[in-house]
Amino acid sequence: xxxxxxxxxxxxxxxxxxxxxxxxxxxxxxxxxxxxxxxxxxxxxxxxxxxxxxxxxxxxxxxxxxxxxxxxxxxxxxxxxxxxxxxxxxxxxxxxxxxxxxxxxxxxxxxxxx
Amino acid sequence: xxxxxxxxxxxxxxxxxxxxxxxxxxxxxxxxxxxxxxxxxxxxxxxxxxxxxxxxxxxxxxxxxxxxxxxxxxxxxxxxxxxxxxxxxxxxxxxxxxxxxxxxxxxxxxxxxxxx
Numbered sequence: 001x002x003x004x005x006x007x008x009x010x011x012x013x014x015x016x017x018x019x020x021x022x023x024x025x026x027x028x029x030x031x032x033x034x035x036x037x038x039x040x041x042x043x044x045x046x047x048x049x050x051x052x053x054x055x056x057x058x059x060x061x062x063x064x065x066x067x068x069x070x071x072x073x074x075x076x077x078x079x080x081x082x083x084x085x086x087x088x089x090x091x092x093x094x095x096x097x098x099x100x101x102x103x104x105x106x107x108x109x110x111x112x113x114x
Numbered sequence: 115x116x117x118x119x120x121x122x123x124x125x126x127x128x129x130x131x132x133x134x135x136x137x138x139x140x141x142x143x144x145x146x147x148x149x150x151x152x153x154x155x156x157x158x159x160x161x162x163x164x165x166x167x168x169x170x171x172x173x174x175x176x177x178x179x180x181x182x183x184x185x186x187x188x189x190x191x192x193x194x195x196x197x198x199x200x201x202x203x204x205x206x207x208x209x210x211x212x213x214x215x216x217x218x219x220x221x222x223x224x225x226x227x228x229x230x
Contacts, residue, residue, distance in 0.1 A: 031216070033217055033218075041222070042205060042220045042221060042222045042223050043159075043205070043218075043220045044220075045217050045218070048217060090157060092157075092159065094159075096216070101147040101164065101166075101211055101216070102149070102161055102164060103161075103209075103218055104161075105158065105159035107156065107157050107158050108158075110157075
């Protein structure tokens with residue numbers, strides 16, 4: 001299993017600003033994933049973050065808007081840039097330990113953009 | 115691309131009763147994983163149960179069991195002896211294995227309310 005800590009838990013931001021969300025895992029993991037969950041919706045994958053390489057973005061998500069860092073095997077950040085009210089969502093960090101296929105999730109960061 | 119469909123946006127069940135949540139999926143893969151995740155109001159996604167497609171036997175975890183019909187691409191979740199703590203959003207999810215952890219494709223979710 002894996003224990004994931006996300007910061008901040010929630011934040012209220014102004015339009016046009018940027019916010020960086022941190023994801024810390026209690027063990028080394030190869031694969032880290034960033035998901036977005038818009039209000040009342042399902043989870044949509046933003047990108048996959050592998051240590052030592054560029055993140056892989058899903059269709060509809062671009063690096064300029066959602067830059068990701070993965071400096072080591074236990075930590076990642078997601079930045080939401082130039083925010084608009086449409087970016088108001090829960091952002092979840094997820095990791096896989098490989099052998100069981102299971103993904104573990106952080107508690108998410110609830111972002112409200114005014 | 116894989117798709118996952120949950121046709122029941124909301125369901126309600128009385129405490130101690132049994133409820134079944136439906137999920138269908140579409141894939142051309144032969145080997146894959148299927149999951150049910152629970153998201154209570156606290157937002158923490160919790161794995162309820164997982165099924166490997168190559169296994170014919172349906173997975174069971176205590177009060178939770180699945181009915182996996184590979185040919186029909188159906189993966190329903192049965193919750194027996196429902197408890198108030200089962201109140202949550204339930205998401206069905208698909209994973210194509212790649213030798214390591216891979217991304218999940220989620221359905222739209224079913225909101226389950228357990229009542230007294």
